[in-house]
Amino acid sequence: MELIERISRVLQNKPEIIQRKIINKLPRSVKGKVLRFPKESVLKNQILNVLEGNKGRIFIFPSPSCPWGYMFQRPQQIARALAKEGHLVFYMTDTSFPYEPDWFVRGLLEVEPNLYLFNDNNNGTTLIQSCANEQVFVWQYWPHQLKTISNWEGLYSNLYKIYDCIDYIDTFDTYDNIFIDFEKSVVDCNCLLATAKSIKNDLSKFNKDVLYLPNAVMIEDFMNYDLFDWPELEKIKAADKKIIGYYGAIAEWFDFDTVKYIAKSNPDWTIVLVGEVYPTVEMQVEELKQIGKVKVLKRVSYNKIPHLLSLFDVAILPFLINEITLSTSPVKVFEYLAGGKCVVSTPLPEVLEIEGVFIGDTKEEFERQIKVALDMGEEKNHIEMHRKVAEQHTWQKRVKKINEII
Numbered sequence: 001m002e003l004i005e006r007i008s009r010v011l012q013n014k015p016e017i018i019q020r021k022i023i024n025k026l027p028r029s030v031k032g033k034v035l036r037f038p039k040e041s042v043l044k045n046q047i048l049n050v051l052e053g054n055k056g057r058i059f060i061f062p063s064p065s066c067p068w069g070y071m072f073q074r075p076q077q078i079a080r081a082l083a084k085e086g087h088l089v090f091y092m093t094d095t096s097f098p099y100e101p102d103w104f105v106r107g108l109l110e111v112e113p114n115l116y117l118f119n120d121n122n123n124g125t126t127l128i129q130s131c132a133n134e135q136v137f138v139w140q141y142w143p144h145q146l147k148t149i150s151n152w153e154g155l156y157s158n159l160y161k162i163y164d165c166i167d168y169i170d171t172f173d174t175y176d177n178i179f180i181d182f183e184k185s186v187v188d189c190n191c192l193l194a195t196a197k198s199i200k201n202d203l204s205k206f207n208k209d210v211l212y213l214p215n216a217v218m219i220e221d222f223m224n225y226d227l228f229d230w231p232e233l234e235k236i237k238a239a240d241k242k243i244i245g246y247y248g249a250i251a252e253w254f255d256f257d258t259v260k261y262i263a264k265s266n267p268d269w270t271i272v273l274v275g276e277v278y279p280t281v282e283m284q285v286e287e288l289k290q291i292g293k294v295k296v297l298k299r300v301s302y303n304k305i306p307h308l309l310s311l312f313d314v315a316i317l318p319f320l321i322n323e324i325t326l327s328t329s330p331v332k333v334f335e336y337l338a339g340g341k342c343v344v345s346t347p348l349p350e351v352l353e354i355e356g357v358f359i360g361d362t363k364e365e366f367e368r369q370i371k372v373a374l375d376m377g378e379e380k381n382h383i384e385m386h387r388k389v390a391e392q393h394t395w396q397k398r399v400k401k402i403n404e405i406i
Contacts, residue, residue, distance in 0.1 A: 020098035028121060035095065037121045038107045046108050047130040050116065056087035057403075059137045062148045063124060066141070067097035068117055071249070071276070072302035073331060074166055074195070074215055075141050081218070081395035083115035085403065090118045090127055128152045137406065140189070141166050143181040144173075160406060163189035164213075165199050168327040191406050195329040196350050202327075213401065214350060216393045217334035225306035232295060233311045236270050244370060245312030247274040247305060248332050250296075253325050255318040255346060256284045258363040263291045265367060274308060275299050309339040314373045317345035318366065333357065338390035340383035342373035356389050 023034055038046075051058075059082050066075045068091060076091070083089045093102040101109060105119040120126040128136070136156070138149055141164040153159060163185045169178070186192060186206050193213045194200035203210045236243055244262070250273060263271045276299040277285050288294045300308060309315065315336035319325045329350040336343045337356070344358040344366060345351045352359065358373050360366025376382050 017098045020095070020103055024095045024098070031095070032121045035121070036106065037119075040120075040126055043107050043120055043126045044130050047127060050088065050108065051131070051134065054088040054114075056085070056114070057082075057137055058131060058134050059087055059089045059139055060124065060127065060131075061089070061091045061139050061141075062145045062152075063092040063094050064096065064142070064144060064148075065092050065094070067099070067102045068093055068111070069099050069102050069301070070097060071299065072305075074164070075139070077216070077218055077331070077395045078139065078164075078399060079115060080112060081399040083112055084396060085399055087114065089115045090124075091115065092124050092127075093117050093119045095119070095121075123148050123151065125151070125155065128156050132156060134158070135160065137162060139164060140185060143169070143178050143185055144175065146181040146185050160191070161189045162191045162193065162402075162406070164193045164195075165203060166195050168199070168324050170324065191402070193402075196327045197353075198327045198349065211401070211405065213398055214353070214393070215329040215331040215334060216395045216398050217331070217338045217390050218395050219338045219387070219390050221302075222306045222309070222335060222338035222390075225310075226303060228304050228307050230308065230311060232297070233272065233308075236272075237311060242269045242313045242374060243272050243311055244269050244314050244316055245272045245274070245309070246316050246318065247300070247308060248330075249278065250275050250281060250285060251278040252280055253319050253322060253328075254281065254284075255320050255363075256281070256288060258318045258346070258360075258366050259294070260288060260291065261363040262367045262370065263288070263293050267293060269293060269370075270295060272297065272312070305335070306339060309336065309341060312339075312341055314370050315339070315341040315343050316366075316370070317343065317348070317351065319346050319348060321346060321348065334390055334393050337386040337393075340386050342376065342382065342386065344369045344373055354389065354393070356386060 023031060061075055061079055066073055068076060079089045079091045093105045095103055101117060105117045109117040111117055118127055135158055137160045139162050140149060169182055186203065192203060192208050192210045194203055194210050195214055197212060200210045200212050233243060259271060271294045274297040285296055289296055317330055317333055325348050328348060333343055333351055333354060342358060344360055347359050347361045351357055358369035360369040
């Protein structure tokens with residue numbers, strides 16, 4: 001009954017999203033006409049015009065992709081950083097994501113200098129054919145992108161393949177051949193990257209050089225940013241209450257017990273959790289919301305995050321320690337630091353590598369570290385100290401490291 005009610009709400013509130021999902025299921029030729037994709041000749045001319053002015057390398061992020069308009073993560077940030085370095089980047093999108101900007105991409109869409117979203121309704125075939133006289137670097141980060149890349153290799157022989165192992169494989173949406181595709185991607189790539197030391201160790205069995213390249217931050221995004229209305233949070237601040245904040249996915253690896261403990265033990269704090277709630281943990285989230293001092297807000301777009309973060313008094317990363325999080329390099333920790341915030345985290349191995357993060361290995365210690373962080377959080381020297389740590393971990397520094405070896 002609950003599922004039916006949820007579907008009913010979606011149909012009532014977002015009928016255009018349902019319509020887009022139906023259109024996406026149409027045969028490719030029909031979908032191309034319905035959505036008015038440009039003719040192949042027009043697309044090729046657009047691509048050749050872009051290639052003509054390029055003086056850097058050419059990088060393609062293949063489909064199926066992490067949607068540009070979804071949670072802004074490593075693939076999007078690396079694409080941005082490569083473009084800022086003067087390279088030409090094509091980031092493929094598709095209509096399976098029914099929100100902007102992905103849904104509206106028909107051919108090329110320049111989102112930043114040197115950075116183009118691309119959808120030809122043909123898995124990038126038009127793009128790869130247009131690059132026939134160029135050296136192309138393909139940045140693969142999911143096993144199921146292998147099919148697209150294999151199809152390209154039948155059309156084009158000059159691909160330099162980067163495989164970026166971004167997560168423990170069990171975090172991906174599974175399918176029958178995922179482990180076969182994963183191994184083939186790793187074995188056949190020209191450059192192999194790992195976001196965590198544990199992942200690097202696991203990849204050593206393939207007898208290949210592996211570059212450890214943890215996540216990072218686009219620090220300028222957190223120095224100059226747009227302001228938005230956050231009436232609920234501003235009301236809390238006006239009452240001189242402390243906001244202990246988290247943004248990101250709320251999923252199976254989230255430590256609900258610790259959050260529940262600190263919320264109940266500290267009535268002067270408000271715990272603010274902002275992000276997408278995974279269906280598997282909806283009941284735990286509902287339990288948290290019954291505690292008056294816990295606010296759960298919907299996921300927000302990346303451009304709103306810097307201002308959101310500025311309203312936090314302390315930023316937290318309350319993750320369980322398990323097989324997934326042992327291999328997790330949390331982007332948000334670097335972003336928290338770039339925002340000048342004191343960060344309290346559970347003892348994830350990759351977080352222990354980052355200077356200046358407060359670690360709580362029990363719920364009691366987590367609470368104590370928040371109190372320590374609150375005491376020093378507003379001191380200007382600590383704000384600058386956190387930003388200096390973030391400056392050591394920028395996406396620009398990460399991609400320069402890549403460019404040195406490829």
